[in-house]
Amino acid sequence: xxxxxxxxxxxxKKVFYRYTGxxxxxxxxxxxxxxxxxxxxWLRHDLLERIAKLGFEVYAIDYPGFGKSETNESAVISSxxxxxxxxxxxxxxxxxxxxxxxxxxxMGGLIALSAVISHPDRFRSAVVIxxxxxxxxxxxxxxxxxxxxxxxxxxxxxxxxxxxxKFQEIIPNSTLHILKSAGHAAYLDSPDxxxxxxxxxxxxxxxxxxx
Numbered sequence: 528x529x530x531x532x533x534x535x536x537x538x539x540k541k542v543f544y545r546y547t548g549x550x551x552x553x554x555x556x557x558x559x560x561x562x563x564x565x566x567x568x569w570l571r572h573d574l575l576e577r578i579a580k581l582g583f584e585v586y587a588i589d590y591p592g593f594g595k596s597e598t599n600e601s602a603v604i605s606s607x608x609x610x611x612x613x614x615x616x617x618x619x620x621x622x623x624x625x626x627x628x629x630x631x632x633x634m635g636g637l638i639a640l641s642a643v644i645s646h647p648d649r650f651r652s653a654v655v656i657x658x659x660x661x662x663x664x665x666x667x668x669x670x671x672x673x674x675x676x677x678x679x680x681x682x683x684x685x686x687x688x689x690x691x692x693k694f695q696e697i698i699p700n701s702t703l704h705i706l707k708s709a710g711h712a713a714y715l716d717s718p719d720x721x722x723x724x725x726x727x728x729x730x731x732x733x734x735x736x737x738x
Contacts, residue, residue, distance in 0.1 A: 528579060532546075535621055542591060542597070543594060544586055545567075545570075554625040554626060557588065558635075559631040560587070564635075564712075569587040583627060583729070602614040628650060632713075632714060636657065637664065640660065644667050650673060653675045654675070654677075657691075658694060661693055669697060671698050674728070676704070677694050680712070691703050706721065
C-alpha cells in the first residue's frame, strides 16, 4: 500500500500528515514524533507501512510548527500540555473512525499522554518511547485507564531509562520494555524488536493476532 500525504485544516492552521493502510482493518493508529523529528522519520525502516501491515490504518502527523505543518500557538507544548491533547483530539475527530492506539517518541510521548489524559475515550491504548514530560504530567498519570506500553533505549543519552521506570510505576495499566543497545530513538535503533513487541501489544488490544 502506498503512503499518501494530505493537509487538514485544524483551528485555522494547516496540519500535514501521511497515511496508509486498510480502512477495514483493526482500527486506526496515530504516530507522533520527537522534537528533532517529523512524520518523515516514520518512513525509515518502512515503519509506517510495516505497522499498517499489522492490520491498521496508520496516520503520521507533523505536529504544528514542525515539518510541513503551520505553527499554532494554541498547541505549544512547553506552555500547555493540555493544548497538545486538544490538538490531537481535533485531528482524530476530524478524521473520524475507531482509534486503536497513539504512539509517541520523546516529545511525542508527552503529546500522546496529554491526549489520553485530556480525552480518555479517544484511544484504546497508547505507546510511548523515551517519553518526555514526566514532571509536567506526573500529577495526572494515575488518571490514565487505558493500557500503555512504554519503550526505552538501554543507552538513551537524552532521558535516562530510570524515567521509564517512574512512568511504569505511576501509570496503572502499563508495561515497560528496555530495548538493549538502543538509544533515545529506540524504535529506529531496534525497529524489528520494536515492531514485534508492538504487534504483541496491539494484538492484545484488538483480540486479533497480526502478521
